[in-house]
Amino acid sequence: MTxxxxxxxxxxxxxxxxxxxxxxxHRHGRSACRxxxxxxxxxxxxxxxxxxxxxxxxxxxxxxxxxxxxLSNFDIVVIFKDVAxxxxxxxxxxxxxxxxxxxxxxxxxxxxxxxxxxWYVVDKDYQxxxxxxxxxxxxxxxxxxxxxxxxxxxxxxPQRQKRRDPLTPAxxxxxxxxxxxxxxxxxxxxxxxxxVVGQAPPQPLFYELFFSIGELQETLLPNIGLDSSPxxxxxxxxxxxxxxxxxxxxxxxxxxxxxxxxxxNVQTLLSQDFLTFDDGVKSSQRGTIVIELQKVDxxxxxxxxxxxxxxxxxxGYRICIDGVTVDSLPFIDRGRLGIDLLxxxxxxxxxxxxLPDGSPLADYVRKxxxxxxxxxxxxxxxxxxxxxxxxITLFQGRHIEQLLAAETARLRGGPATAARRRS
Amino acid sequence: xxxxxxxxxxPETVTQEHLLLDAAERVGRVRDGRVAVHLxxxxxxxxxxxxxxxxxxxxxLEPMVSAYRGQIFLxxxxxxxxxxxxxxxxxxxxxxxxxxxxxxxxxxxxDDSGDGVDLFCTLYDLTFDFDPFFAMVQTALxxxxxRTRTSxxxxxxxxxxxxxxxxxxxxxxxxxxxxxxxxxxxxxxxAHAEVIFQEFFISVGDLQRALAxxxxxxxxxxxxxxLSTTLDRRLLDAMRRMRLTHAPPAIHLNLNIGTLxxxxxxxxxxxxxxxxxxxIEVQILDVLAxxxxxxxxxxxxxxRGRHLVIDSLNEAxxxxxxxxxxxxxxxxxxxxxxxREPHRRDAVMAALKHVDPAKLLLARCDSEAAIAWGxxxxxxxxxxxxxxxxLAATTMGVCDKAGACTLAQCTARHAVITGPLxxxxxxxQMLDTPPKMRNPKRKATP
Numbered sequence: 070m071t072x073x074x075x076x077x078x079x080x081x082x083x084x085x086x087x088x089x090x091x092x093x094x095h096r097h098g099r100s101a102c103r104x105x106x107x108x109x110x111x112x113x114x115x116x117x118x119x120x121x122x123x124x125x126x127x128x129x130x131x132x133x134x135x136x137x138x139x140l141s142n143f144d145i146v147v148i149f150k151d152v153a154x155x156x157x158x159x160x161x162x163x164x165x166x167x168x169x170x171x172x173x174x175x176x177x178x179x180x181x182x183x184x185x186x187x188w189y190v191v192d193k194d195y196q197x198x199x200x201x202x203x204x205x206x207x208x209x210x211x212x213x214x215x216x217x218x219x220x221x222x223x224x225x226x227p228q229r230q231k232r233r234d235p236l237t238p239a240x241x242x243x244x245x246x247x248x249x250x251x252x253x254x255x256x257x258x259x260x261x262x263x264x265v266v267g268q269a270p271p272q273p274l275f276y277e278l279f280f281s282i283g284e285l286q287e288t289l290l291p292n293i294g295l296d297s298s299p300x301x302x303x304x305x306x307x308x309x310x311x312x313x314x315x316x317x318x319x320x321x322x323x324x325x326x327x328x329x330x331x332x333x334n335v336q337t338l339l340s341q342d343f344l345t346f347d348d349g350v351k352s353s354q355r356g357t358i359v360i361e362l363q364k365v366d367x368x369x370x371x372x373x374x375x376x377x378x379x380x381x382x383x384x385g386y387r388i389c390i391d392g393v394t395v396d397s398l399p400f401i402d403r404g405r406l407g408i409d410l411l412x413x414x415x416x417x418x419x420x421x422x423x424l425p426d427g428s429p430l431a432d433y434v435r436k437x438x439x440x441x442x443x444x445x446x447x448x449x450x451x452x453x454x455x456x457x458x459x460x461i462t463l464f465q466g467r468h469i470e471q472l473l474a475a476e477t478a479r480l481r482g483g484p485a486t487a488a489r490r491r492s
Numbered sequence: 493x494x495x496x497x498x499x500x501x502x503p504e505t506v507t508q509e510h511l512l513l514d515a516a517e518r519v520g521r522v523r524d525g526r527v528a529v530h531l532x533x534x535x536x537x538x539x540x541x542x543x544x545x546x547x548x549x550x551x552x553l554e555p556m557v558s559a560y561r562g563q564i565f566l567x568x569x570x571x572x573x574x575x576x577x578x579x580x581x582x583x584x585x586x587x588x589x590x591x592x593x594x595x596x597x598x599x600x601x602x603d604d605s606g607d608g609v610d611l612f613c614t615l616y617d618l619t620f621d622f623d624p625f626f627a628m629v630q631t632a633l634x635x636x637x638x639r640t641r642t643s644x645x646x647x648x649x650x651x652x653x654x655x656x657x658x659x660x661x662x663x664x665x666x667x668x669x670x671x672x673x674x675x676x677x678x679x680x681x682x683a684h685a686e687v688i689f690q691e692f693f694i695s696v697g698d699l700q701r702a703l704a705x706x707x708x709x710x711x712x713x714x715x716x717x718x719l720s721t722t723l724d725r726r727l728l729d730a731m732r733r734m735r736l737t738h739a740p741p742a743i744h745l746n747l748n749i750g751t752l753x754x755x756x757x758x759x760x761x762x763x764x765x766x767x768x769x770x771x772i773e774v775q776i777l778d779v780l781a782x783x784x785x786x787x788x789x790x791x792x793x794x795x796r797g798r799h800l801v802i803d804s805l806n807e808a809x810x811x812x813x814x815x816x817x818x819x820x821x822x823x824x825x826x827x828x829x830x831x832r833e834p835h836r837r838d839a840v841m842a843a844l845k846h847v848d849p850a851k852l853l854l855a856r857c858d859s860e861a862a863i864a865w866g867x868x869x870x871x872x873x874x875x876x877x878x879x880x881x882x883l884a885a886t887t888m889g890v891c892d893k894a895g896a897c898t899l900a901q902c903t904a905r906h907a908v909i910t911g912p913l914x915x916x917x918x919x920x921q922m923l924d925t926p927p928k929m930r931n932p933k934r935k936a937t938p
Contacts, residue, residue, distance in 0.1 A: 238660060238718065242653035299781050300717035304653065307714075339544025344551050365781050369713055371808035372539065372597055379594050380548045396783035400813045425787060426817065 082209040085138045085146055086202040092191060098151050099191040101198055104164065106143040108173040108185060111288060114143045118255055121167060125160040129153055141209050146202075148191070161186060235297035236305075240290060245308045247289055253312050256280045256288070261473055262330070262443055262465045265453055270476040271469050275328035275359060278317075280309055303334075303365065310337040314346045330359035330389060334366050338377040347384060355385035359410065363392040364401060378407055389443070399424050403437050411437055415446040415466065419455050431459040509633040512565040512573055516629045519618060525578040526618040528625050531591065532600070534569040535611060540598040541570045549591055556587045568636045573629075575618075588613055599830070648708035651715040655707050660722055662703050668726035669733060669910045671699045676740070676883055676906075677853060677875035680867070680931050687883070687926035688873065689742035689771055692731060692909070694723050717748075717777075724751040728760040734909050738924040742769030746803060749778050752789050761796075771799035771822065776809050779818055790819065803855075807836050810843035823847060824855040827862040827876065841869065880906060886927045893918035 092099065106114045106122060119139060126147055129135040134156070135149030149157055165185075168174050174185055189198045236244075258281045263271030286295050296302050310333050317331070337343055338360070350358065360381055367374045367390060378388055389410035393401050395418055403411045422430045434442050440463065444456040447466030456464060519526050533541050533549065550566050553574060557564045562576030576584070592601045592612055601612050616625040649655055673695045676687045700709045710716055724747050731745070743764070751757055752772065764770060772793060779786045779802070790800050799821040806826050809815065815823060825844070830836050844852060850873075854866040857876030866874060884902035888894040894902070896918070905917040917923055 237657065238653045238715070239657040242657060245653060298718055298721075300714045300721075301653075304712070304714040304718075336544065339542075339548055341547060344547060347551075365777055368780050368809070368813070369777055371812060373542075373544070375597065375808075376545055376548070376594060380552070383552065383590065383594075394783060396787060397780055399817045400780060400783070402813065405812055425783075 080206075080209055081138050081140055082202070082206040085140070086206050088136060088138075088148065089199055089202045092148070093195065096192040096195055099148060100151055100154065100157075101146065101148040101189040101191055101194075102157065102161075103187040103189075103201065104145040104147070104161075105173075105185055105187070106145060109143075109168055109171045110173070113168055113171045113252060113255070118167070119143055119145070122164055125163050126157075129156055129160070140205060141212065142205075144205075233292055233294035233297070236290075236293050236295055236301050238301065240293055241301050241305060244289060244305065248308050248312055251289075251312075252316075253280055253285075253309075254316055256284050257313075257316065259329075260465055261469060262445075262463060263469050263473070264462055265457070265464050265469070265472075266462060267457075271464065271472050273473065274463065275330055275357070277330045277332075277361070277465065278313070279332055280313065299365075303363070306332070306363075307334050307337065310334055311340075311342050314342045318346055318349050328357040328359075330361050332361045332363075332391065335362060335370065335374050335377045338381055339373070352385065356387070359387045359389050361389045361391040361412070362408075364390055364397060365392065367406070375407075382407075391445075395419055395430075396425050398430075398433060399426060399428075403441060410441050410443060412443045412445045412465075413461075415444055415448070415452045415456075419459075420451075422455075422459055429459075434460040507633075507636055508565045508567050509629075509636040511563075512567070512629050513633050515563050515565070515575055516626055519575055520622060520626065523618045523622050526575060527577075527579055527584065528573065528575045528616040528618055529584070529588070530614040530616070530625075530628060531572040531588075532612060532614070533595075534567075534571045535600050536570070536595060536598045537600075540595060545595075546570055546572070549594065552591055552594065553587060556583060559583075567632055568639060569632075571632070573632075599833070648711065649706055650711040651707055651709055651719070652712065653715070655704070656715045656719060659704050659707065659709070659719065663722055663726065666703070666726065668694055668699075668723075668730040670908075671695050671702070672727065672730050672734070672909050673907045674740075674909060675875060675880060676926055677744075677873060678879055678883075678929070679873045681872075683931050685929040685931050687741065689744045689769065690740040690926075691744040691746065691773065691875070692727065692734075693746050694727050694730075696723075699723075721748050721750060724748055725754065725756045728754075728756045730909075732760050732763045736909065736924045737921050739765050739768045740924075740926070742771055742799075744771040744773055744799075744801065746773040746775075749774055749782065749785055749789050752793070769797075769799065771801050773801040773803040773824070775803055776805065776813070776815065786818070807831070807840050811839050815843075816847050820851070822851055822853055822873075824853045824875070826856045827854050827858070827865070828856075829861070831865060832861075837869070882929060883926060886929045887922055890927060891919050891922050893922075 104122065106119060109118075122145060123137060123139055126135065126137045126145075129147070129149060130137055132153075134153040135147055138146040138148075140146065147157065165174060168185075191198060258279055259276045260279070261271070261273040261276050263273050265271045282295060286293065295305065313331060313333075314337070333343070347355075362374070381388060387409040389412055390401060390403065390406065390408050391412045393411055393413050395413070395416050398413065401411065419430065424430060424433060439460045442461050443463040443465055444452060444461045445465040447453060447456070447464050447468045449468055452466065452468060453464055516528075519528075531549070533546060546566060550564060550572060553564055553572070556562075556579070557574050557576055560576035560579045562574055564572065564574040566572055595601045595612075614628075616622075618625060651659070671694045672692055674690045674692045676690050678685045679688045696709055700707065709719065727745065727747075728751075731743070747757070761770070774786070793800055800818075801822040801824060802815055802818055802820045803824050804826060805815060805823055806828070807830075810825070823844075825840065831840060849870045852871055853873035853875060854862060854871050855875045857863055857866070857874050857878045859878055862876065862878060863874055880903050881899065884899055884906055887906070888897065888899065888902055891897075891902075901916075905913050906923055908914050914920065914923065
């Protein structure tokens with residue numbers, strides 16, 4: 070058996086082609102459609118979207134009325150028995166709803182534009198279908214070859230720092246505009262905040278939901294350093310707040326299940342959008358939602374913070390102060406601020422176990438509350454050791470995610486593979 | 493509840509006051525067991541009755557209002573009125589109590605007018621008090637109509653990313669010198685008071701009028717913070733070009749910490765005459781935003797003999813963080829008349845008890861009462877409009893050209909560093925040479 074250009078014989082494209090060959094003798098009473106997710110804006114066709122799109126055909130597959138192929142160019146091909154046509158049409162309505170703000174669907178009537186869905190009657194269009202599948206196999210091989218070349222190139226120039234231009238107000242205005250219309254569901258990430266005691270595996274307490282700023286940057290403004298101005302960035306987070314609230318409103322059944330934390334600004338807590346979000350949250354759930362506020366935002370208007378804090382706690386939410394570093398730690402008195410949790414960002418200087426004024430970090434942690442201090446951005450194992458040595462029990466970060474993945478794999482009895490996470 | 497609490501509505505729109513009147517008329521027919529509550533949120537201080545606060549206040553009442561089959565009205569003057577049916581008195585009391593707690597920072601919630609009347613809220617048992625309630629509703633409607641007619645002043649645009657981009661562009665071409673203002677700080681020593689430094693800053697109000705009269709430059713905190721980094725550079729350029737007849741003992745500048753790493757700062761520092769002190773004033777927000785950079789900058793400033801000042805401290809910042817940990821050379825506490833209230837004074841004094849009084853300055857002193865309060869509490873350093881007026885008055889007492897001037901003119905001329913106001917003054921020498929004053933405490937208590 071020979072493999073051409075590294076394309077595994079089991080690629081979905083190959084499976085599709087094979088299936089169509091077999092179909093030749095069963096052409097009657099079958100139809101096919103190709104849903105061209107590849108036409109969507111890149112930010113609308115992330116893994117999350119493809120998964121959502123695929124799940125609309127779950128019923129079809131379960132009842133053996135059709136086959137679904139998720140291609141490497143994001144397109145989906147569905148081949149189904151004609152009796153299931155209503156079901157497929159219904160799925161299509163759902164799909165259009167899912168992506169209705171994408172230009173590919175908004176301007177579908179434009180002449181000469183490739184249509185989002187291509188339909189085939191297998192009996193009549195068999196040759197066209199076959200040519201399409203062959204074309205897809207070729208495209209896939211080509212793409213793999215290119216990917217390989219690019220990967221080799223990147224490997225040859227590792228860690229080359231991208232020079233980024235600073236964010237300006239004009240760019241920020243553009244970005245805010247783009248964000249207003251964008252579906253950011255695919256940029257939403259989860260990271261666990263875990264209790265880690267001794268050598269025992271991490272126990273997740275809740276999950277932080279956040280937008281991957283890195284990905285946002287890559288997708289929308291690849292050459293701009295979004296964090297070049299702390300103040301413009303802070304303004305950007307207010308725009309993101311509204312996006313996260315609307316997203317959670319839409320997905321409150323799924324995304325918000327379980328204990329979560331979300332990042333918001335004080336002013337957002339006082340906004341109509343938050344009240345609307347609050348309407349959608351079951352009262353039993355509020356106690357499990359943690360609201361993370363940045364330290365600068367809290368101190369920018371302490372009176373507004375106190376007002377928002379009292380309101381949020383009255384409604385049952387818990388509050389966490391975020392963005393605290395070892396250098397700003399001495400200025401933050403969690404108890405006095407009436408905040409439930411404090412997030413301290415890992416920094417190599419924590420190894421010394423001292424605050425900038427020389428006082429022991431362990432004393433601070435004891436006063437703040439070991440079960441109320443979270444050491445976040447733990448990317449390596451020593452963060453946990455250092456944290457534990459000063460009494461911290463709660464941790465978050467990439468290393469924790471790896472430990473969790475390893476634990477999951479161990480329980481399943483397989484190797485630790487889940488650690489391959491795109492950040 | 494979607495109604496904007498602040499929108500009085502046009503002539504055709506049905507306002508909350510109209511709806512309230514309708515509801516009151518209906519309730520008038522079945523008064524039994526109905527209770528109306530009027531929350532006088534319009535009496536809160538402006539900073540405590542922002543839209544967001546009012547929205548939240550309305551939200552806090554919603555569960556009760558719906559539990560007792562009632563209605564709630566957010567009036568255009570920020571007041572809230574709700575009418576409910578046979579509420580549990582405990583429940584009602586509890587809700588009002590919680591709402592009062594939310595506004596606890598405002599004097600309205602703890603003051604009473606001396607005759608036991610609650611200024612925060614008025615309760616009407618409509619079985620008996622329908623008529624005064626109805627009269628209040630009618631007044632509210634009439635007042636709202638009056639406001640709609642009179643409130644036609646054009647609103648300033650908020651500072652958003654788009655407007656900021658325009659402002660920054662205009663700023664690149666601008667010489668900031670005409671917008672630079674100065675204010676003197678004094679220290680009391682024995683029978684005298686002496687100027688210890690002059691703070692130079694850009695007057696944002698004047699800049700706004702000249703550069704973007706339709707934009708509220710202070711309307712968005714983050715956008716203004718970003719703008720201030722550019723203003724820093726403009727100020728430093730203007731300072732470098734400044735020509736005074738006599739340099740003050742020390743120059744204080746309000747700058748972002750990031751600016752101190754800028755080449756503009758280095759150039760300015762090099763141009764500073766020998767023997768003139770330099771103090772850098774920073775905001776607590778800037779200290780928190782990047783504490784590592786703050787400590788590092790502080791260390792470098794110290795090495796060069798520069799002073800570091802923490803600016804704009806108030807009761808809230810002092811109560812929630814130990815500012816003494818910044819290790820600054822001077823702490824500026826903003827005066828407000830509320831500091832005379834015992835619990836506020838105690839909070840501020842407790843927060844400052846570990847700070848050497850010589851390192852404290854009472855800023856924004858706009859009255860004799862401010863100085864008197866400061867002296868009573870052991871403070872020695874002062875700054876503010878009242879100090880400016882005192883300095884001008886003392887100058888006029890010894891200036892041979894004072895015959896043709898008023899105190900307001902002399903004060904205004906002291907404040908600028910260039911331009912027509914300064915040219916009008918016949919004695920620039922005296923403008924730049926602060927006089928020795930008599931200790932204001934002695935003046936205050938004969």
